[in-house]
Ligand code: 5AD
């Protein structure tokens with residue numbers, strides 16, 4: 001407990017998160033860690049004694065957003081005497097002490113490997129010993145970052161930290177470090193604890209999650225899987241599937257090289273594994289894929305998709321694509337459009353290439369103009385809307401099992417949840433259901449990314 005004068009008081013913290021699911025997970029773990037140190041975690045920044053901004057470096061725009069936010073909250077400090085402001089995460093790791101030049105008045109900055117030092121760093125900053133910057137490479141104690149905040153029916157669980165892939169455009173290996181897989185025992189203990197708190201859905205996280213257990217051992221040498229699995233990730237899916245109360249298991253992000261026969265089989269055999277995979281393709285042109293150093297061809301990617309769909313015919317696939325990578329011609333781009341149609345993506349996230357200092361591609365001329373990147377971006381989004389409607393139309397008239405999340409973002413009168421295929425489902429009536437329920441919804445109409453319908457029965461409340 002902190003003291004003000006001689007009076008003890010409970011410090012409050014607000015955490016603003018940018019970036020991927022891994023950052024969302026880190027922010028939650030930081031929140032849980034700070035709670036154990038006596039803090040109150042606030043959902044809004046008003047009144048917070050400590051404001052933390054968890055930053056992302058993946059594209060220039062992500063960094064600009066975090067910097068803008070940091071400058072704003074630093075400017076709020078005179079209105080709230082005693083407030084301290086800190087940055088954490090990928091951008092801190094990338095910039096090091098230079099982050100202090102970008103944000104004047106910042107009290108502290110902690111990189112991706114040192115998050116468990118935050119209680120001490122914040123304490124020091126509150127005592128006026130700032131600015132403090134810690135971007136050490138040595139991993140602080142990761143298990144102290146396995147805590148969760150109560151009250152959610154769905155949780156992220158880290159299984160693989162870092163990334164060893166070194167795709168030519170990507171800053172992640174620089175900011176998140178070498179690949180390291182958590183021992184299965186620790187992951188399973190965390191999931192069992194979550195199940196005990198009422199969590200029904202877990203998403204196992206790794207930048208390249210299918211590399212789980214490939215660089216360091218995660219299973220005891222004499223471990224025997226009931227299904228006879230020998231690969232680390234299928235074994236983990238099987239073991240998580242045995243934990244009572246966990247109804248849905250997701251894992252992300254995938255890489256085609258990890259889509260083995262055994263993984264496909266485990267997705268089909270382990271009850272609870274969802275019918276969805278996020279499998280970033282990035283490009284459909286072999287020349288571009290090669291320059292990106294993705295380690296597969298368009299045909300390799302499609303073969304992985306066929307392998308997965310042979311085992312799980314109902315599988316929904318989503319992807320990431322970069323448009324305007326250095327040297328991407330109109331023919332390369334058309335190859336991407338063709339692959340996207342062939343793979344029948346249920347949804348896709350399109351990004352305009354953004355050079356990241358320190359990556360191999362940053363040395364190549366960023367030769368696709370911003371206007372052309374935007375044009376290609378729009379075309380892929382239009383293609384996706386058409387494909388989304390086509391694929392979703394097949395759901396009309398069928399019952400879809402939905403894990404209820406709460407009021408829909410757009411219209412609070414209606415409720416929303418997700419299907420096993422990870423589609424947003426908006427439904428009526430809401431009176432009969434609660435967040436965390438599993439219900440069957442009759443689908444009546446669809447949009448490119450959303451299904452709409454009526455609740456027919458509550459499967460589990
Ligand atoms: N420029 C644009 N998009 C990028 N991504 C990663 N690095 C870059 C970059 N330099 C995209 C990839 C990745 C997603 C998370 O962000 O598509 O899968």
Ligand code: SF4
Pocket residue numbers: 018019020021022023055056057058090171172175176
């Ligand atoms: Fe952003 Fe990548 Fe860091 Fe996630 S891992 S926050 S996407 S830079």
